[in-house]
Amino acid sequence: MSYTLRGRLESRLAGVLPAVLAAAVLAARIEEWWPLELAGIMVALGLALDAAVYHRALPYQPGWYAVPLGLLELGLVMAIARAAGVEAPLRPAILFFAGAWLVAQVLGHAVFPVARWTYAEDGGELGRAGPAVAAATLVVLAGAAGVAWATQPPTVRLEAGIHRGPIVIRSAQTLVGEPGAVVQGGIVIRADGVTVRDVEVWGGENGIDVEHATGVVLDGVRVRGVELDGIHVRRGQVTIRDCDIRDPASAHAQGIDISFAADLPASTIEGCTITGGREGILVDMTMAHVEHNTVRATTLRGITMTEMSMGTVNENQVEDALGVGIFCGDYSECEIEKNVVRGTRPDLESGDLMRNGYGILAHFGAKATLNDNFVDASPGGIGAFADATILHEK
Amino acid sequence: MTARAACAIVGGGLAGFTAYATLRGGGLEPGEIAVLGTDPDPAAAWRARAAAIRQRRMRSESDGHCYPRSFPGLAVRSARRTRSLEPLVASACDRYRPSVAEFLEHVDELRARTGWDGSFVPGRVERVRAVEGGFEVGPHGVFRHVFLAPGHPGLAVPDAFRADPRTVHAYEPHDYASRVAVVGAGMAAATEWLNALAAGASVVSVRRREPLRRPLNVPRPLFTRRGLAGYHRLAPAERASFLASLLAPSYPTGTEWDAPVDQAAQEGRFEVSSSVGGAEQVICATGFRRGFRHDPLLGRLVGEHGLETESGWIVLAPDSTVPALTDGTRTLALGGAPAQWAYPAADTLAGAKYAARRFLARCRTR
Numbered sequence: 001m002s003y004t005l006r007g008r009l010e011s012r013l014a015g016v017l018p019a020v021l022a023a024a025v026l027a028a029r030i031e032e033w034w035p036l037e038l039a040g041i042m043v044a045l046g047l048a049l050d051a052a053v054y055h056r057a058l059p060y061q062p063g064w065y066a067v068p069l070g071l072l073e074l075g076l077v078m079a080i081a082r083a084a085g086v087e088a089p090l091r092p093a094i095l096f097f098a099g100a101w102l103v104a105q106v107l108g109h110a111v112f113p114v115a116r117w118t119y120a121e122d123g124g125e126l127g128r129a130g131p132a133v134a135a136a137t138l139v140v141l142a143g144a145a146g147v148a149w150a151t152q153p154p155t156v157r158l159e160a161g162i163h164r165g166p167i168v169i170r171s172a173q174t175l176v177g178e179p180g181a182v183v184q185g186g187i188v189i190r191a192d193g194v195t196v197r198d199v200e201v202w203g204g205e206n207g208i209d210v211e212h213a214t215g216v217v218l219d220g221v222r223v224r225g226v227e228l229d230g231i232h233v234r235r236g237q238v239t240i241r242d243c244d245i246r247d248p249a250s251a252h253a254q255g256i257d258i259s260f261a262a263d264l265p266a267s268t269i270e271g272c273t274i275t276g277g278r279e280g281i282l283v284d285m286t287m288a289h290v291e292h293n294t295v296r297a298t299t300l301r302g303i304t305m306t307e308m309s310m311g312t313v314n315e316n317q318v319e320d321a322l323g324v325g326i327f328c329g330d331y332s333e334c335e336i337e338k339n340v341v342r343g344t345r346p347d348l349e350s351g352d353l354m355r356n357g358y359g360i361l362a363h364f365g366a367k368a369t370l371n372d373n374f375v376d377a378s379p380g381g382i383g384a385f386a387d388a389t390i391l392h393e394k
Numbered sequence: 395m396t397a398r399a400a401c402a403i404v405g406g407g408l409a410g411f412t413a414y415a416t417l418r419g420g421g422l423e424p425g426e427i428a429v430l431g432t433d434p435d436p437a438a439a440w441r442a443r444a445a446a447i448r449q450r451r452m453r454s455e456s457d458g459h460c461y462p463r464s465f466p467g468l469a470v471r472s473a474r475r476t477r478s479l480e481p482l483v484a485s486a487c488d489r490y491r492p493s494v495a496e497f498l499e500h501v502d503e504l505r506a507r508t509g510w511d512g513s514f515v516p517g518r519v520e521r522v523r524a525v526e527g528g529f530e531v532g533p534h535g536v537f538r539h540v541f542l543a544p545g546h547p548g549l550a551v552p553d554a555f556r557a558d559p560r561t562v563h564a565y566e567p568h569d570y571a572s573r574v575a576v577v578g579a580g581m582a583a584a585t586e587w588l589n590a591l592a593a594g595a596s597v598v599s600v601r602r603r604e605p606l607r608r609p610l611n612v613p614r615p616l617f618t619r620r621g622l623a624g625y626h627r628l629a630p631a632e633r634a635s636f637l638a639s640l641l642a643p644s645y646p647t648g649t650e651w652d653a654p655v656d657q658a659a660q661e662g663r664f665e666v667s668s669s670v671g672g673a674e675q676v677i678c679a680t681g682f683r684r685g686f687r688h689d690p691l692l693g694r695l696v697g698e699h700g701l702e703t704e705s706g707w708i709v710l711a712p713d714s715t716v717p718a719l720t721d722g723t724r725t726l727a728l729g730g731a732p733a734q735w736a737y738p739a740a741d742t743l744a745g746a747k748y749a750a751r752r753f754l755a756r757c758r759t760r
Contacts, residue, residue, distance in 0.1 A: 002615040004623075059621075060614040063486035113465040117416075117751050120457075120464055123618040 002060045007124025008050040013134035014126060015107045016043055019100030020140045034088035036144045038096060041080050070101045153193055169194050189213050196221055206232035225249045233258040239268045246275040253277045259284035283309045296320055301327045305334045314338055323347035323355035325378060329363040337371040344378035356380045362388035369393060399428040401757045402531050404519045405543035406431020407439050409730030409746040412460040413541050415508050416750035419462030420758055424509035430519050430534055434511055437501045443565040444494050447585045451491040458743045460504055468492045522695055528724045539757045543729040546682035547689035555676055564679040570595045575670035578679035579605035580643030586679050588654050596663045600670055606644035612739040626712045634705035640738055710736040714749035725756040
């Protein structure tokens, strides 16, 4: 087909309309914005390529070009989505793109030529229906953007200085700390869709306490001097990024504890640094991904995944732990890959042979799959006890 | 049938047939259309020519059919019939060429389905004249909307060979002598080289210029509004000159064309020459006569109505109608080769639909 510019744009917008409508339905159903964000990127990129590249470079476009051009657009859409921070899961996002591409092909090659006999002769233009269909696509996207804008949680800025806590958050919002903003006495989160960014917390029982809340994001938080958990999550689903937890105020304190959320979507803990405390990161009866964290000088275990938890422990550094570096216990299923565990010390005082300086330990029916980990200066090495199994992938 | 027919198609060949199928697909009943031609088989003339040059595959692609809609084309139908994706993949790569047998089968099927024979009125039309309320079409009456698809006005034979007893036109039935000269450099000439070589003959290719190699006669952008917009803006003299360049002889690239010729050249059975020399047979693969003056019906139409012409072409509006004889109440449109003034690929099956669809719009709304 030799498209005119108008034909390209109208065919593009009409071809993607079913995908945009499907994205709106999907977004409403799963209560996430990524399908619409992805559809918006697809439309914007497609129109830009049509106007700036394809129209000039392709005076004639054979049918088979749809495949390489589709792959090119898929790559660009995914790259833009990633750069823009669109949290689209990879596989569903690719499936969504592929479905949209397929529908557009069927429309362009079969439906439009039947509905409008002169479609090919007109270079892909859709006559009077063209602007209407194009407008409908843009209206749906603009409407979705409007709804997104109108319903986005408010942003609260915390000025520099010490604020007396606990701060209790009971509705969706974004709490952003300006440099030097400190909350003394903790933050309590009791609502879905809360984001806390760049806030420092001093003291209190738990630094940040999340209960019965999902879609919570803790980004760049710092916690100092708490008595129990730096970050304490119960029946919640959280994404914790780039946190820093240290200076525990009691012998019972620990870094992050996420428990009793096996029926909720997986939580993520990534890029955090935890120094001191009994457990560095504890995942209990929960699905979670623990990645790219640094855990130092813990007195019970560095990273623990236990009590029928499932998840990944990847590319973490665990240093100078007492007893056990990484622990997979109590019928949990753990994928443990590319971690560095160094300097795990035997806990001679406990008299417990299972705390004899194990870099990685599986226990009590747990299944740990190991791949490409580096365990150094940890006299126990890698071990399994009480019907636990360790599978070495490499 | 003709008593209440508002639309007439003059010419019962493939262009007229495609126009008929388009009108029927657009909702007109057989009784509303009169087809005036000399042979009830719309493929008769084409069939004879294809048989003469032993054509097995169409040059046109999946869109080269007479159905009113471009989808599903012949590739989709072939894929459905053979339960194979191969025709679709070939079509996506612009490499699908339907066989002549497939094409003719499709014509027969469409002829039966559309009720063509019920609209067909035998007889040669020698005059079309504008009258009050429409056009008087020979002795068949007056019609408001008339589509002229008279076909090619005869075979072109260079004067030098006209009286030569060795001469036969490629589109006339013939066998091959042992030493054959093929005059021309287009698709028919290339086909005749292969035919004659396959029959064991030695071939002299007589040509004035090196043949162009391109998949279709007309560049693809000229099939759509993208290329047509610029084409329609050309001044008449420029457009005539441009058409002349498009109509230069050409045939597709591909080893199926080149390998037998190369092989024969190595064996001394194929050569290029500027004269036929002592060939036993001269095959003129020189196509058709061109220009309205060679067609009695069109020549008379131009003469009686003083229509605008340019270099042998009747000047048409972009929708293939004759501007001086078309208004809100009546339509005179041209299809097939004479309509290349409006649509350069009008002599193809896809091109026949271009004029037919616009004619349909006028028949349906007025």
